[in-house]
Amino acid sequence: MEILRVEGLSKIFGSGRLEVRALEDINLSVSEGDLVALLGPSGSGKTTLLMCISLILDPTEGKIIFDGQTIFQKNGWAGVDIRRIRREKIGFIFQAHNLIPFLTARQNVLFPLSLLSLKREEAESRVMELLKYMEIADRADYLPALLSGGEQQRVAVARALSNNAKLILADEPTASLDTGRGMRVMELLKKIAKENRSAVIAVTHDERMIEGFDHVYHLKDGRIVGERTNSMLN
Amino acid sequence: MDLAVYDLKLHRGRFIATVLGVGLLFTIVLAMNGLYRGNIQEGLALIKATNPDLWVVERYRGGPFNEQSTLPEFYHYSVKAVPGVEKASPFIYYTVERPIGGKSRHFSIVGYDVFGGLGGPQKIYAGRNIEQAHYEMVAHPKLGVRLGDRIPLGLHTYTVVGLTKEAVSSDGEALVYLSLADAQEVLYQRDNEEVRNQRERLLITLYGQSYLSPVQAEKLLPKLQADTHIINAILVRLKPGADCTEVGRRIEKWLYLSAFTTEEELQLMLKGRLASMTKQLLLFRTLLLVISVIIVALVIYTFTMEKIRSIAVMKLIGAPNWEIIRMVMEQSLLLTIGAFLFGLALIHNTYQLFPRTLLLVPGDDLVTFIVAFAGGILASILGLWEALKTEPALALGGGQ
Numbered sequence: 001m002e003i004l005r006v007e008g009l010s011k012i013f014g015s016g017r018l019e020v021r022a023l024e025d026i027n028l029s030v031s032e033g034d035l036v037a038l039l040g041p042s043g044s045g046k047t048t049l050l051m052c053i054s055l056i057l058d059p060t061e062g063k064i065i066f067d068g069q070t071i072f073q074k075n076g077w078a079g080v081d082i083r084r085i086r087r088e089k090i091g092f093i094f095q096a097h098n099l100i101p102f103l104t105a106r107q108n109v110l111f112p113l114s115l116l117s118l119k120r121e122e123a124e125s126r127v128m129e130l131l132k133y134m135e136i137a138d139r140a141d142y143l144p145a146l147l148s149g150g151e152q153q154r155v156a157v158a159r160a161l162s163n164n165a166k167l168i169l170a171d172e173p174t175a176s177l178d179t180g181r182g183m184r185v186m187e188l189l190k191k192i193a194k195e196n197r198s199a200v201i202a203v204t205h206d207e208r209m210i211e212g213f214d215h216v217y218h219l220k221d222g223r224i225v226g227e228r229t230n231s232m233l234n
Numbered sequence: 235m236d237l238a239v240y241d242l243k244l245h246r247g248r249f250i251a252t253v254l255g256v257g258l259l260f261t262i263v264l265a266m267n268g269l270y271r272g273n274i275q276e277g278l279a280l281i282k283a284t285n286p287d288l289w290v291v292e293r294y295r296g297g298p299f300n301e302q303s304t305l306p307e308f309y310h311y312s313v314k315a316v317p318g319v320e321k322a323s324p325f326i327y328y329t330v331e332r333p334i335g336g337k338s339r340h341f342s343i344v345g346y347d348v349f350g351g352l353g354g355p356q357k358i359y360a361g362r363n364i365e366q367a368h369y370e371m372v373a374h375p376k377l378g379v380r381l382g383d384r385i386p387l388g389l390h391t392y393t394v395v396g397l398t399k400e401a402v403s404s405d406g407e408a409l410v411y412l413s414l415a416d417a418q419e420v421l422y423q424r425d426n427e428e429v430r431n432q433r434e435r436l437l438i439t440l441y442g443q444s445y446l447s448p449v450q451a452e453k454l455l456p457k458l459q460a461d462t463h464i465i466n467a468i469l470v471r472l473k474p475g476a477d478c479t480e481v482g483r484r485i486e487k488w489l490y491l492s493a494f495t496t497e498e499e500l501q502l503m504l505k506g507r508l509a510s511m512t513k514q515l516l517l518f519r520t521l522l523l524v525i526s527v528i529i530v531a532l533v534i535y536t537f538t539m540e541k542i543r544s545i546a547v548m549k550l551i552g553a554p555n556w557e558i559i560r561m562v563m564e565q566s567l568l569l570t571i572g573a574f575l576f577g578l579a580l581i582h583n584t585y586q587l588f589p590r591t592l593l594l595v596p597g598d599d600l601v602t603f604i605v606a607f608a609g610g611i612l613a614s615i616l617g618l619w620e621a622l623k624t625e626p627a628l629a630l631g632g633g634q
Contacts, residue, residue, distance in 0.1 A: 095631075102243070
């Protein structure tokens with residue numbers, strides 16, 4: 001089942017002589033269980049595309065269909081509460097983990113759930129379930145500063161999964177990890193995508209991890225210049 | 235989830251230091267409230283305790299407390315003769331600094347007619363009132379004296395026969411009640427050496443006058459001695475049914491004096507001597523409250539800026555604005571309320587140590603709390619403004 005479809009998406013910053021076309025005519029489709037990479041050099045537009053898909057940057061043109069609902073078209077956001085969509089249907093994983101430093105691991109995972117209308121006990125139980133799943137339950141009451149980089153990454157993944165997101169967006173999820181740990185994160189993302197029937201879109205320029213993705217979109221100067229599937233990569 | 239409290243737990247050292255610092259400022263504000271009330275109470279205490287129907291003073295003077303007023307003592311007979319006056323008593327009030335118990339003490343002396351006149355202490359809590367024409371005193375315990383103590387003042391020694399807490403001087407210093415004659419003597423009577431010197435100076439001046447023989451000059455000398463029968467006011471009690479305004483008008487018209495009711499005397503003090511102090515304290519309190527708000531605002535701004543990336547992450551995750559507003563404002567209010575409570579506890583446990591009377595009134599505490607609370611909300615605005623304009627894109631490395 002298709003989770004995200006992007007059609008003819010463009011993003012232009014500035015106007016006149018200062019106009020910068022950051023994205024131009026982007027088309028992509030992501031379905032349940034897909035692990036998709038947006039690959040490209042710096043300035044290719046991959047972070048801009050991630051921001052548009054994250055619903056935090058208004059595209060200039062194009063259409064975004066999310067979970068069967070058109071949420072952006074020519075006239076702007078189609079009367080939807082984009083913050084609510086992010087809260088309920090999207091999970092985020094960051095290169096720098098971006099855990100909230102004054103919350104413990106357990107509270108960091110609980111935070112997205114506290115924004116939903118869930119019972120406290122239900123939310124707490126889901127948090128512990130996720131921390132166990134991420135094999136970090138024994139560090140649940142530690143502040144991020146007391147966790148290793150790998151542990152922080154696992155807490156960040158648990159947080160992204162806490163709201164049963166349809167779409168998980170990852171910004172350079174393996175960039176700060178060594179090859180072994182990077183591979184483990186890739187395996188984890190793949191497992192999540194399959195088991196949760198969600199999709200993962202990751203921005204990366206980490207060529208080491210390309211093999212782990214089902215689809216890879218190559219971006220250059222704001223355009224998709226190449227698309228490969230897993231079978232081609234292998 | 236109480237984000238504000240979790241953040242403050244992580245920064246508890248800075249939070250506590252700020253609470254103590256701002257709390258000390260609130261202590262000063264609350265102390266000034268008490269000082270203001272105390273000053274008003276003390277400034278008016280003697281007027282209220284004396285409470286005659288009319289205060290008669292030198293013409294065009296707002297005396298005897300707000301401004302100096304001097305009258306010849308015998309004027310009280312003229313006032314007594316005004317229709318409607320039942321009793322007119324001479325009254326003297328002045329401030330001195332004299333050694334008592336080996337220490338230099340600043341205090342005020344009230345002199346009054348001890349044989350049935352007005353102006354004496356109404357409530358004696360130990361001992362008795364003055365019963366002799368000379369050498370007895372009633373004092374406020376602030377002076378550090380006890381019943382039976384013998385206190386030298388000027389040429390003579392006075393025995394403490396009674397203690398009263400009824401009133402203090404308008405400066406908040408201790409009061410001493412003496413008979414009128416004793417009070418005049420303490421104020422005006424010089425020691426013998428000084429009297430001799432003055433006589434000689436006067437004689438030399440008189441001998442220099444060609445129209446006076448030496449015998450005439452010596453006869454004239456006693457007439458030129460300084461008169462010590464001076465008073466500051468005449469206290470009047472009216473006959474039953476007499477019109478206060480009418481009696482006052484008669485005194486002003488026929489005796490060329492000024493007359494004030496006790497209420498007018500209170501107003502003279504409030505609008506005169508106490509007014510500038512009131513304004514001064516109000517200005518200080520306002521400044522301190524503004525400084526407190528600025529400090530809280532800067533601390534909250536710093537707290538907010540330190541977690542601006544976390545705020546961007548929260549927004550990206552989908553946290554509504556009210557969640558972020560609540561976090562910033564709650565921190566500001568926790569800081570303000572914590573500091574206020576610290577200040578309140580401190581002042582209520584130390585006010586007795588202040589040299590001036592602090593009169594702490596629950597109403598003043600409440601008003602200060604309301605102002606501080608509003609200030610706490612105001613202080614969060616800078617932090618809120620930064621937090622709300624933070625782009626969620628910052629979490630992804632974009633935005634500002």
